[in-house]
Amino acid sequence: MTKASNTRLTILQKAFDLIYKKGYQTTSIDEIIATTNVTKGAFYYHFKTKDEMGIAVIKEIVKPAMHNLLITNLDNATKPLEGIYLMTKSLLLENSFLKFEYGCPASNLSQEMAPWNTEFSAVLNEITLEWLTTIENVIKKEIINGTVKAGINPKQVAYFVISGYWGIRNFGKITNNIDCYHSYLQELKLYLESLNS
Amino acid sequence: MTKASNTRLTILQKAFDLIYKKGYQTTSIDEIIATTNVTKGAFYYHFKTKDEMGIAVIKEIVKPAMHNLLITNLDNATKPLEGIYLMTKSLLLENSFLKFEYGCPASNLSQEMAPWNTEFSAVLNEITLEWLTTIENVIKKEIINGTVKAGINPKQVAYFVISGYWGIRNFGKITNNIDCYHSYLQELKLYLESLNS
DNA sequence: TAAATAACATACTAGTTAGTATGTTTTGAG
DNA sequence: CTCAAAACATACTAACTAGTATGTTATTTA
Structure with missing residues (x-):
């Protein structure tokens, strides 16, 4: 697993955790990246929206x-x-x-x-x-x-x-x-x- | 039915319609009052939050x-x-x-x-x-x-x-x-x- | 090794949101 | 009629949000 694909997976897993607990709408991107080591730049490199x-x-x-x-x-x-x-x-x-x-x-x-x-x-x-x-x-x-x-x-x-x-x-x-x-x-x-x- | 209680009911009914269709989070107060004759002042007179x-x-x-x-x-x-x-x-x-x-x-x-x-x-x-x-x-x-x-x-x-x-x-x-x-x-x-x- | 590009980092923006401050109008009791 | 409270109207604010602009660093590939 490359470092980049690991970052991507980290985002997806943390996002799933939060979305599962709280719902999609109430889960903000800021919250996802705040609880991981991922920055906004990295997030939007991997996902357009x-x-x-x-x-x-x-x-x-x-x-x-x-x-x-x-x-x-x-x-x-x-x-x-x-x-x-x-x-x-x-x-x-x-x-x-x-x-x-x-x-x-x-x-x-x-x-x-x-x-x-x-x-x-x-x-x-x-x-x-x-x-x-x-x-x-x-x-x-x-x-x-x-x-x-x-x-x-x-x-x-x-x-x-x-x-x-x-x-x-x-x-x-x-x-x-x-x-x-x-x-x-x-x-x-x-x-x-x-x-x- | 007094005019005031009518306003209150209007808010509740319109709010229900929108919430039922789109969900609670995505229904904003601005949207509720925009599609009725109710202003923000009236809304917050009837409901604290x-x-x-x-x-x-x-x-x-x-x-x-x-x-x-x-x-x-x-x-x-x-x-x-x-x-x-x-x-x-x-x-x-x-x-x-x-x-x-x-x-x-x-x-x-x-x-x-x-x-x-x-x-x-x-x-x-x-x-x-x-x-x-x-x-x-x-x-x-x-x-x-x-x-x-x-x-x-x-x-x-x-x-x-x-x-x-x-x-x-x-x-x-x-x-x-x-x-x-x-x-x-x-x-x-x-x-x-x-x-x- | 050097340049190109992938991968990330930071600071910012424009739009939206719930809620407030401060008024004006309407209504009903005396 | 009067005046106090109820009922509403308008303009604003602070916080948050998705997304962007503009960088820097890490990896490849030639």
């Missing part, structure tokens, strides 16, 4: 982290739909990248940026779509295996699962408490079991 | 509207848990107070304000809690009626329902499309039916 940096944070920090979370969690499940449960549980309780009091980074950014920045929305949409189709495929596979009811609609279930996850993260954020996650996970388990054949 | 106004918007606009939505929708259902479905459908598709492309006001504000304003969170929590207990009570009643399985946990179901609603609104906002609402509602119906005894 604040928004260009914001997009880079999503593409280079959030997206790979999310992708990694999906892959590692959905693959090694033994029972049908257990992967979806384990993934959600991991996202809510066991992951060090995510803090319960800060919500879901992708969801936070969606909420905040969607009204006035289509580029942000587009990149966040990519992440979401990957997630959606991954879950959909897990269910399709189980239907073929015969372990899940043939009548159910994989896409519907995927929407249902991701929505629930996003929403409960909002709960965790607003109440600043993980109790709701346990309630949610229990009900998620029951719901997923109701899909079994 | 921007945050005091923001809290008032939640308490006096969002909360009553939300309360009204809950009451009118949950009461006149004929089948068990139909009220929950109808309420959600109304919130997603049929309500004029809510626009699919702007998300849920309470959820939006939670996401945006929770990290740095506990007062906002507290008021939003009140709204959420009322919603939660209302749903919980609907389910408890049905369990007593014998129309819903005795084994299920009303609080868990309430969390599950609200989370799903919040999450799918996020989807609608990010994709700028209502298609996902139809998918979600179909799956919600199936989920609710699985709770019937």
